[in-house]
Amino acid sequence: MKDHDYLAKPLPQKQVFKRLMGYAKAHWKLLTIAMLLLIAGTSGQLIGPILVQIFIDDYLTVQNLDVTPLAILGGLYLFLHIGSAGVNYIQLYLFQKIALAIIQQVRVDVFTQVEKLGLSFFDRFPTGGLISRITNDTEQIKELYVTVLATFIQNIVFLIGIFIAMFYLNAQLALFCLFILPIILLVMQLYRKYSSVYYANMSERLSQLNARVNETIQGMSIVQMFRQEKRMNEEFKDINQQHNKAWFKSMQLDGLLLRPAIDLISIIALVIVLSYFGIASFTGPVEIGVIYAFVNYLDRFFEPVNQMMQRLSMFQQAMISAGRVFRLMDHDEPAPKQSEQQAQEITRGDIEFRNVSFSYDGVEPILSNVSFKVNQGETLAIVGHTGSGKSSIINALMRFYPHKEGNIMIDGHPLASYSDAELRKKLGLVLQDPFLFVGDIASNIRLYDEQLTDEDVRHAAEFVRASTFIGKLDNGYKEPVLERGSTLSSGERQLISFARTVVRDPRILILDEATASIDTETEQDIQLALTRMAAGRTTIAIAHRLSTIKHANHIIVLHKGKIAEEGTHESLLRKQGLYEKMYRLQKGKESLAETSM
Numbered sequence: 001m002k003d004h005d006y007l008a009k010p011l012p013q014k015q016v017f018k019r020l021m022g023y024a025k026a027h028w029k030l031l032t033i034a035m036l037l038l039i040a041g042t043s044g045q046l047i048g049p050i051l052v053q054i055f056i057d058d059y060l061t062v063q064n065l066d067v068t069p070l071a072i073l074g075g076l077y078l079f080l081h082i083g084s085a086g087v088n089y090i091q092l093y094l095f096q097k098i099a100l101a102i103i104q105q106v107r108v109d110v111f112t113q114v115e116k117l118g119l120s121f122f123d124r125f126p127t128g129g130l131i132s133r134i135t136n137d138t139e140q141i142k143e144l145y146v147t148v149l150a151t152f153i154q155n156i157v158f159l160i161g162i163f164i165a166m167f168y169l170n171a172q173l174a175l176f177c178l179f180i181l182p183i184i185l186l187v188m189q190l191y192r193k194y195s196s197v198y199y200a201n202m203s204e205r206l207s208q209l210n211a212r213v214n215e216t217i218q219g220m221s222i223v224q225m226f227r228q229e230k231r232m233n234e235e236f237k238d239i240n241q242q243h244n245k246a247w248f249k250s251m252q253l254d255g256l257l258l259r260p261a262i263d264l265i266s267i268i269a270l271v272i273v274l275s276y277f278g279i280a281s282f283t284g285p286v287e288i289g290v291i292y293a294f295v296n297y298l299d300r301f302f303e304p305v306n307q308m309m310q311r312l313s314m315f316q317q318a319m320i321s322a323g324r325v326f327r328l329m330d331h332d333e334p335a336p337k338q339s340e341q342q343a344q345e346i347t348r349g350d351i352e353f354r355n356v357s358f359s360y361d362g363v364e365p366i367l368s369n370v371s372f373k374v375n376q377g378e379t380l381a382i383v384g385h386t387g388s389g390k391s392s393i394i395n396a397l398m399r400f401y402p403h404k405e406g407n408i409m410i411d412g413h414p415l416a417s418y419s420d421a422e423l424r425k426k427l428g429l430v431l432q433d434p435f436l437f438v439g440d441i442a443s444n445i446r447l448y449d450e451q452l453t454d455e456d457v458r459h460a461a462e463f464v465r466a467s468t469f470i471g472k473l474d475n476g477y478k479e480p481v482l483e484r485g486s487t488l489s490s491g492e493r494q495l496i497s498f499a500r501t502v503v504r505d506p507r508i509l510i511l512d513e514a515t516a517s518i519d520t521e522t523e524q525d526i527q528l529a530l531t532r533m534a535a536g537r538t539t540i541a542i543a544h545r546l547s548t549i550k551h552a553n554h555i556i557v558l559h560k561g562k563i564a565e566e567g568t569h570e571s572l573l574r575k576q577g578l579y580e581k582m583y584r585l586q587k588g589k590e591s592l593a594e595t596s597m
Helices: 003-008 013-060 067-116 119-124 127-169 171-177 180-218 220-225 229-257 259-280 288-330 390-397 420-426 441-446 454-463 490-502 520-534 569-575 578-596
Strands: 351-358 367-374 379-384 405-410 427-430 508-512 538-542 554-559 562-567
Touching (some): 171 288, 180 220, 180 259, 220 229, 259 288, 351 390, 367 379, 367 390, 367 538, 367 554, 441 454, 441 490, 454 520, 508 520, 520 538, 569 578
Parallel strands (some): 379 538
Antiparallel strands (some): 351 405
8 A cells, every 4th residue: 555545544533532532631630620610600501491490480470579589599590690601711711721732732743753754754745745734634633622522521511411400390201302312313423424434535635735736836947937837727626626526525414414404303302392291281280480491401402412513524524634643643664763772973984885785665776785985084976877876875874764785884883873863963964955944044054053153153154165155145144044045046055055064073974966056166165165074084975077076085886776887086087987988978068068158
């Protein structure tokens, strides 16, 4: 099963509900107070009709209009309603406070889990779908706690109180009304059965919509350049239409099984109750106050039922969304971790690959029996055509993905013997496409590391010659950076990425075509900085421009996941093999470009 299909499969609702309730355990004290207030407020509302019944049967009917007891009765009625309103406000506030605290924890938990997942997961799962789970689905769960559960708890307590009052007034008729409950539960069960299918479909279509929007916005330049607006619009319309169809089916179900069905049951129950009192009047007197109170309770009985039925649609949406969130939280695809008990420390930075084979999907090999060694202070360059496996070496060395065969050694110890913290601290990685965060220049270099001072940031920027363009900005190091650094040139973004790496003083420097998107003038500055950076450090450089790696201590040429050639720049040229052909081809293109200028 595809990962996307697996994560879209709903969890059993009983399991989902149990886990949702598990989040409430941490708030049991506040919940207890809210429940007691709820019972108190509901009791105040339920006693009101009994007080009216006493007034009608004991005072109004027999014309006993004594002012003192009537004033006490009226005052008690007014006190109960005002007190009930105040108590219900407090309990509703407490329930919503608990609900917001719970949903905040759910969001933190799911986001924390996503951060723990390995890069292999993000390669396959659409970004928009993840965003939908963390935002839209958790918002639906919030409605469950804030609106649905509070309403259900309040109304269930209210219904229990109504039946107690009904049995107090007329046990025989109240017993008959109990038979209405199975019919109502049957309607609820039918609604839950069919609506779960529709709401699961709706949630999945919404995730697809978010994924399509995210993809289109991220690639808007390509969409417009290749005039793909119409196609993207048609695909968006198609997914949106499927979402609307699922929504329309749920609306049809709501219109049939929610209020109309309950209203019909309430009308039938009212007719039966009135018929009962009508028949009873032929054999003896019937107290008008009892009729009023019973009909009032019957009407109040169906009011919370209707409220719960109307909230049932929100309940179903929340349960489906919660199932999707829990699927994501349960997904176990972590990045490779340290496997040995005792963590090693990187001191020199010597690297060795011993017959390493690597595959992203476990089926198609990307690297096959790759072996090489590079020591402290040396520079290893890796070249090859697109798809030859250059970046895969970096992914395996950084432990972004697990390698199945062979050994990767650092300072003579297996890669698995190092903690993530040690690897991230001692290995500095610069990618071809640098990623900048929203903030300013300084925060993108420091990355919120409180141990790095402003002086450290400035020194790193000066070291890689980034201070030249930073000094020309209006706000210098405080210049705002928009999403992905869109207001900066590719060369400026790369210089900031270099400074970000330099400021942490790594023992091992890894460059994945780091100069590919930099102009020639900037590249000269970078090469000078790299020469200074490489001194005393182990450097691995994936290069597209072969002219930038002439002075590397060792060069390996990859072809279809295997090392085809290796040596120095001069020795590889003398071999007149694959490297020499690549170099001659690039040299010809550069000469042609210079001639055309």
